[in-house]
Amino acid sequence: MTAEDLKEYVGVIERMKSLMNSAEFDQVFSLLTSDLPKSKQFLLKMELKRMAQPCDYFIDLRGHVDGEVRPFVYREKTHYMDDKAIQIFENGIKQYGGYTLGVYEEVMNADNNFRVMHKKETAQRVKSALQTNESGDDNSSAATPGEQGAAKLVTFGHYVNRTEERMNFGIDVEVKINDSRFVATTSDLSISGCKLKIPKGRTAEPGDTVTINFTGLEQEFTLDIPQGIQYTLVDVEQLDKVNYWRLKKLPTEQDQNFSNFLEKFIHGNKRRYKVNLDNTTDAVTTKGYEQFYLPRLNSLPVYLAVNEGAVSPRFALTTDYNKSVWHYFLDEQQRSVLITLLSVKRLKPLLAQPGPERSTILYCFTHAAKGKLYYYSATAEELLAAPELRDTFFGFGATKPSWRVFHLNLIKTTAQHATATFTLPKAQQKTEQAEAKPVLSPLVQGVIKNLRYIASLTDISANNAVNYQQYNYNPANLSQLNQFGHRKLAQVPPCEAIPVQYINLRAESRxxxxxxxxxxxxxxxxxxxxxxxxxxxxxxxxxxxxxxxxxxxxxxxxxxxxxxxxxxxxxxxxxxxxxxxxxxxxxxxxxxxxxxxxxxxxxxxxxxxxxxxxxxxAEETPKYPGLSEALRSMYLKALNNFAFYLHRKGIRYELNVIAQGATPNALHTLLLQHSKNGPLDLELLLKNSTANLQFAQQLKAMKRFDPPKSYELYIKAPRTTATSAASLESYYDYEFDNEQQKQAFITNTLREATLFAFRLFLSRTGRPDTDYIAREISYISVYAIHRAKTLEEELWSVAGVGDAVDISKELAWRYGCLEHVDDTSLRQQQLRDSRQS
The missing domain is CATH 2.40.10.220 (predicted glycosyltransferase like domains)
Incomplete structure (x- = not known):
């Protein structure tokens, strides 16, 4: 590569390459550089002579380029290059008349070299940032989801563990399967498996036994495995021109020496070749977004234990944002009333609902008498079954200051989910035994072993009591509301609040x-x-x-x-x-x-x-050390909420990362359907530049510990058996001039189409919990520091986190559209049709 100060004369250098050893060199050079100062002419000539010097450097691009590397022999010396590098090498040989420093530098600086690609990306990011700062204008409002690129989907609680390090390593092998032999190339290699690039036309089925002779390695090392190594075919990935076979080595006594050789070979060359870090980077991304979401959780997860058929709330996972829900259900003696709220009679209809989301709307209020606090609650289904008391419950309860409306979601869990965490490959773990996280203590295992369900309660009241106060009722019927009252228990099984624990994110130590x-x-x-x-x-x-x-x-x-x-x-x-x-x-x-x-x-x-x-x-000592982490993991692997993130890029804000738990909810499904089987399109969520004109302005006015700002999103779908992506329309509550206009829209839509409604909670984030992902970041930095820096930049740019809860069932009750309160089956049918399509 030419020096920086000679880049503007690259055209002259290219023209003179082929004339380096020609008698015409001086004449042509003088002609091309006649208008340059003598000093520049001297530097150019010296650069050309340097590039024309003979070179004997060994070229090995295995793990350094985005391409399939294969052996290439030149003058009895084997180089390892991909097709693009070979083309550059051969063209350079013709231009320079031999293998020179110029040829070597051109090969090493090809466009598909990871180092070159990273350098260009960094330069482009710096250039974009400088242009943005120089313009002084916020043009982000003109950005569309398409301009931002396809949205990234993060799956909470999902980590791909790899017990061994995989090295991207291309080497020729001889493959034997079903009495046929052919030559293939490895794509990556580990001690117990490998991935092969197979020529088109070779077929095999998962489960077949494959014998491999590592002919490429045998040229450099004495392996002494004439019979080859046996593998079983795990998976076949079919592409247009080639296929990829994923293989797992079969355990045999003969291959122990080969396994020992591979372990030493990978350990000795992992700095030289590119270690496959995909699963580790995915884990860092997932864990990073999890630690932004959970501490700002608006829903209150209540963990239900099952003992001999009896169900009782055992724990609640609390945050600064859902503590109000926890405190709401504490009576005058500060005892939790969740055991009477989440009764078996109430939970059975939820479990009977078709999955994946089993939810309802829960209406609550309290009545104080003689120094005691009495709770009244009813689900939408319970009020639907008692229409004569519905108006009385709404009309009377909504006038109470304690009136609350909750979204109740019931999900299944298991104690096994408490220990499912990401681990680094064993080769790295051996050097970090002291940092390895211990397994759950017997104490924690004992208290979570009977947990079977999580009831998630989300407050969706949002000043809508005035809508329910419009229900007229006869005061003579008030005594009949006792059937919705919670009975007072002499003995209340303990239900404990367990705070979500990450590192202390305070700016200072206390x-x-x-x-x-x-x-x-x-x-x-x-x-x-x-x-x-x-x-x-x-x-x-x-x-x-x-x-x-x-x-x-x-x-x-x-x-x-x-x-x-x-x-x-x-x-x-x-x-x-x-x-x-x-x-x-x-x-x-x-x-x-x-x-x-x-x-x-x-x-x-x-x-x-x-x-x-x-x-x-000042450090809090938990009653059950490790319990918070266990409950956190259980919830992440079971939840079906919709989470989204806003990143700050200079003065612009972008919303292009969303997350889900074990199963998608209705909003995930609608967005996927709207994307028409292509990249995930967030147009329904980001219409009219919502990220920069609404969400960003709100975040700028918020502090880290401020309560979340809520919005309502309405998605209108045609009332047919299948949801058409082109016909989906979305509206935010702030788009309506007044409450009357919004009510008219909702009433008409419920009558003419199917309406999906979601309550969005937007919170401001603080700095990321870097200690939580420190081991993974450190591991990635050893092999690809640019990827580690990119991941850290991505997490540090998160400015806001949002949560979306389905309130479709509540909307019809709120606006008195009683003929549409049982429209749940149609919505579920449309979502099922969308998922199937």
Missing amino acids: YLYKTTVQLHQNEQMVAGFSRDFSTGGLQIETVEPVKYNKGDIVQLDLVDLQKITSKHQLTQLPYEVMAVSKSHTIMNLRALPTEDGHTGKQFFQQLIQNNRAKLTL
């Missing part, structure tokens, strides 16, 4: 420390003490309730700490209230920035710096 504080409140002093502190904030507890709410500004004095410092004034320090407990005695405070710098923040920075070894980190 330290446990108790010291006296005084709080200024209405010109009075309230005594208290600190529970923990960081450089940027405090958690304090007061001896009496305070009248502060989130967002208020407070002033406090650090009485005892002031005694140990004269450098910092620790009185009347301004802090912002970030959270207040129900008892109004515990508050989380954030240091309020000031022009001169916050004195308290400066003091704590110095205190931590000088006493870090003496301070105790």
